[in-house]
Amino acid sequence: MITDAQELETGVDDVIRFEGVSKRYARQHAPAVGDLTFSVRRGELVALVGPSGCGKSTILRMVNRLVEPSAGRIVVDGRDTTHVDAVTLRRGIGYVVQAGGLLPHRTVRRNVATVPRLLGWDDAVAARRVEELLDLVGLDPHTYGDRYPAQLSGGQQQRVGVARALAADPPVLLMDEPFGAVDPVVRDRLQTQFRRIQTDLRKTVLFVTHDLDEAVRIADRIAVFSPGGVLEQFADPRTLLSAPASEFVVEFVGSDRGLRRLAVTPVRAEDLAKPLVLAPGDGVEYAATALDLDGGQHAVVLAQGRVLGWVARGRLRTAARSGSRDARVGDLVQPFTATVPAEADLRSAFSRLLAQEAPLLPVLDGQDYVGALTPDVVHTAVRRDVVDPPG
Numbered sequence: 001m002i003t004d005a006q007e008l009e010t011g012v013d014d015v016i017r018f019e020g021v022s023k024r025y026a027r028q029h030a031p032a033v034g035d036l037t038f039s040v041r042r043g044e045l046v047a048l049v050g051p052s053g054c055g056k057s058t059i060l061r062m063v064n065r066l067v068e069p070s071a072g073r074i075v076v077d078g079r080d081t082t083h084v085d086a087v088t089l090r091r092g093i094g095y096v097v098q099a100g101g102l103l104p105h106r107t108v109r110r111n112v113a114t115v116p117r118l119l120g121w122d123d124a125v126a127a128r129r130v131e132e133l134l135d136l137v138g139l140d141p142h143t144y145g146d147r148y149p150a151q152l153s154g155g156q157q158q159r160v161g162v163a164r165a166l167a168a169d170p171p172v173l174l175m176d177e178p179f180g181a182v183d184p185v186v187r188d189r190l191q192t193q194f195r196r197i198q199t200d201l202r203k204t205v206l207f208v209t210h211d212l213d214e215a216v217r218i219a220d221r222i223a224v225f226s227p228g229g230v231l232e233q234f235a236d237p238r239t240l241l242s243a244p245a246s247e248f249v250v251e252f253v254g255s256d257r258g259l260r261r262l263a264v265t266p267v268r269a270e271d272l273a274k275p276l277v278l279a280p281g282d283g284v285e286y287a288a289t290a291l292d293l294d295g296g297q298h299a300v301v302l303a304q305g306r307v308l309g310w311v312a313r314g315r316l317r318t319a320a321r322s323g324s325r326d327a328r329v330g331d332l333v334q335p336f337t338a339t340v341p342a343e344a345d346l347r348s349a350f351s352r353l354l355a356q357e358a359p360l361l362p363v364l365d366g367q368d369y370v371g372a373l374t375p376d377v378v379h380t381a382v383r384r385d386v387v388d389p390p391g
């Protein structure tokens with residue numbers, strides 16, 4: 001039992017706090033984790049990354065006391081975990097492992113209901129909760145509820161694992177390589193879906209992954225560890241990629257960190273290109289002259305604030321030279337096959353740009369045109385982060 005006297009002060013927002021925590025396994029010469037101090041705020045997703053054997057799983061498993069620290073203490077929600085009965089502690093903390101860690105002889109429903117049953121929930125309440133959670137993770141309860149884990153794909157098993165960890169609505173989730181056992185396409189989908197769930201539920205999450213790109217995509221902050229569980233840097237993804245704090249982190253994030261940074265760099269209105277804007281009714285002679293004066297190679301064609309497409313300077317010149325007095329910009333306009341939402345990140349925006357023929361893409365805030373994305377815009381935005389790192 002926890003008494004008020006045992007409640008420990010934490011920073012208002014700290015839900016998990018490591019205070020000088022070390023772990024030395026029996027018969028191991030070097031510590032797996034050495035003198036670790038850091039904390040995770042309420043509603044935050046922190047990814048633990050680092051090379052194999054650097055102590056990530058050990059750190060995670062000390063939170064729910066599957067591994068006991070050799071020194072220091074871990075405070076969860078204001079309580080020193082060593083003062084909480086380990087079984088009670090574990091029931092209050094969701095735990096997701098690779099491949100879902102499902103019980104093979106239990107149906108999906110029974111797997112998800114594991115903790116509610118242990119907590120003695122009423123059967124009807126638990127059953128309702130199970131349906132709700134399967135829906136949340138995108139599995140139709142009627143189709144999948146009565147299947148056994150072996151009758152599911154890897155990605156589906158993983159989703160059941162997430163549903164099971166969320167079943168008793170724990171404030172804290174520990175996830176150990178949860179998407180490690182599925183192929184990259186499924187992994188991508190699971191990450192997106194989990195990020196969406198997390199935006200709604202705002203759990204406090206510790207997430208172990210080998211995959212730096214996964215961490216960059218889903219984490220609010222990333223903790224990079226070197227062998228011996230040494231915390232090298234703890235920062236938001238953009239700062240980590242823009243301003244690595246040590247040689248070890250530079251090496252770990254790799255020479256392509258500029259590319260990785262695209263995923264966490266927003267498209268900013270002030271960076272966008274502002275090509276000449278024409279109307280479909282403008283005559284081609286006027287348009288060709290205007291574009292010459294503007295100095296750009298392309299113009300965007302708008303009608304009542306809506307994007308119709310683009311025209312190239314060369315095409316306008318040719319049409320103007322051919323002397324057709326009635327020719328209008330609207331006759332030459334080429335539609336965009338894609339647009340970029342203003343809230344997009346540069347990685348998705350740039351990949352849309354690469355996938356189509358036009359040398360620029362319109363960026364839209366809702367339906368409104370706010371500027372154009374070009375390769376130069378991408379370059380400027382990424383360079384700015386290097387010169388002027390965030391945070």
Ligand SMILES: Nc1ncnc2c1ncn2[C@@H]1O[C@H](COP(=O)(O)OP(=O)(O)OP(=O)(O)O)[C@@H](O)[C@H]1O
Pocket residue numbers: 025026028032050051052053054055056057058059210
């Ligand atoms: N039960 C154990 N007994 C002895 N040594 C252990 C035990 N569990 C882990 N270790 C050692 O502790 C160190 C850290 O292991 P841990 O599994 O925490 O690392 P990790 O970063 O999660 O590795 P990986 O990314 O490969 O899963 C390793 O050197 C490992 O061999």
